[in-house]
Amino acid sequence: MEDVLREMKNQCKPITLMGDGRSDSPGFSAKYMVYSFMEETTEKIVQVQLVQKTECSSSVAMEKVGMERALDAIIAQGLSIETVVTDRAPSIKKLMKDKYPSINHQFDVWHVCKGLKKKLLSLGKKKGMEDLLLWTRSITNHFWWCCQHCGQDSSVLKRRWISLLHHITGEHEWTVEGETYSCSHGTLTEDQCLRTRWLQSGSPSFKALKSLIENKFLIRDLEQMTQLKHTGSLEVYHNVILKFAPKRLHFTYDTMLARTELAVPDHNENVGRFQAVTREGVLRFKKIYSRTAKEWILKSMYEKKTNHYARELMSRTVENRTDINFRSNISRNVHPVSIAPEPAPSTEELLSKRRSRT
Template identity: 85%
Template sequence: MEDVLREMKNQCKPITLMGDGRSDSPGFSAKYMVYSFMEETTEKIVQVQLVQKTECSSSVAMEKVGMERALDAIIAQGLSIETVVTDRAPSIKKLMKDKYPSINHQFDVWHVCKGLKKKLLSLGKKKGMEDLLLWTRSITNHFWWCCQHCGQDSSVLKRRWISLLHHITGEHEWTVEGETYSCSHGSLEVYHNVILKFAPKRLHFTYDTMLARTELAVPDHNENVGRFQAVTREGVLRFKKIYSRTAKEWILKSMYEKKTNHYARELMSRTVENRTDINFRSNISRNVHPVSIAPEPAPSTEELLSKRRSRT
């Protein structure tokens, strides 16, 4: 990550960061939260912070703590941050407004679409609104398309979004203020999947192990980001068929060139060098010193043994 940050600093250009948190377990029982920042143009991970539940008031609060630490670490490197893109968590929104007012804060379109879909599915369950379920996927796809092709112009985004009302009623050409319009028919989540390879959610790890496994996922991702789509000998793009449980239909997914792992050789080389350095252990430092998840210190073995015997 240091090499990536150094390269960006040398370019002397403001950067756009995409941030998101990933818990080590489903639901609200997470012990660890990994918050990562990805640079938009290169899609490389530039900062990762591991937060333990005992450092926060709740598992939900871990995302804010991780985000703040990660962003402060990047700022400390002297980089100029123009925009930060996150999910719509109220705590993150407040943090950006209060502590980083000079940074443009935007919401990730994927999370917005996810929230929109959830609301549409909820409405579709009401009596007389069943037909809305048939349009849910098309509506969310249309919103994504509007964001992708508005050229960062909010007025264009709004106009194209409202055009949905014409399309679903069978009206494919309409006039607004004298102008005639017509229909135009025609990720950090990937990185989180890489973390799953090194730190599966169904397995428990100590803090040091979780930190090491999380950091191993970074060079794996950064080395293989931007791979081209695989092609056949005839030069035809390759796809694979999968059944989407969300969409409830078969879809095509692009197949990409095989991953490389040159980073592993470099890590092994550095490991050998460090093991031959007599001062290696004294060079290890950590910004966060985790504590036990228990709310109070552990009593002596003798005390616990006496209590155990008293129950029999």
């Protein structure tokens, strides 16, 4: 990571960082939180911080602590940060506003689309709202399109997002405050209009969708989604961490730290690989059935990964073992081996309190 930061510092250009946290276990019972920052253009990891639950009030609070430590470490290197992209966590938003007001804070559009889809699927399971399921993909695609074509103007983004309420009822031209607007999809054929299952204005489905689209918190946060920033590449890196630190296994702090740091050079060395080709020079793909989309899709196949970093690490390990002063140069972070809030009492004390049902 130091080499990546040094290279970016030499370029003397403001950078955009994408940040996200990754818990060490499913659900809300995490012991560790790994917060990572990726540089947008190179998609390389520039900073990683491991936070243990005992350092915070709860597992949810670990993300803010990790994000703050990682961002401070990057700033300490003298880099100029133009934009930081994160999810919409209230604690992160407040931290950016209070401590880093000069940095442009954008929300991850990918996470917002994911949340919208989850809410739409939940609404579609309710009686009388099944027709929302037919519109789920179109609605999330429309949200992405709005962020992409708003020209970084929040008022345009808000207007286009809310305009979905007209289109979804079959109304493709409307007037707001004396100005006439229309959909950007062009004129629909009579057959398209007949085959489309439009929502009825005033129906339970429409009212639920209207409440979701006009949610005051979502409308407010649209102001920080005008640049179409997303952390999809970070999700790829999180899959790399799974290879070194699976969520179904528990590790001590030192082991978790080492495994997390091993994932960084593995990712940085292999990011930006070209798509694989056949002997005839044809691009290679693989067929995968998407359970989310419920259809077959094509995914690109890439060139084989390399692991030159591993050979370098092994070479350094051998050199360090031959250095008689190496052990005295190791500085270890002191972290509790247990998540208990207090030290364990003696065995005798616990035996005196022990009760048996027999």
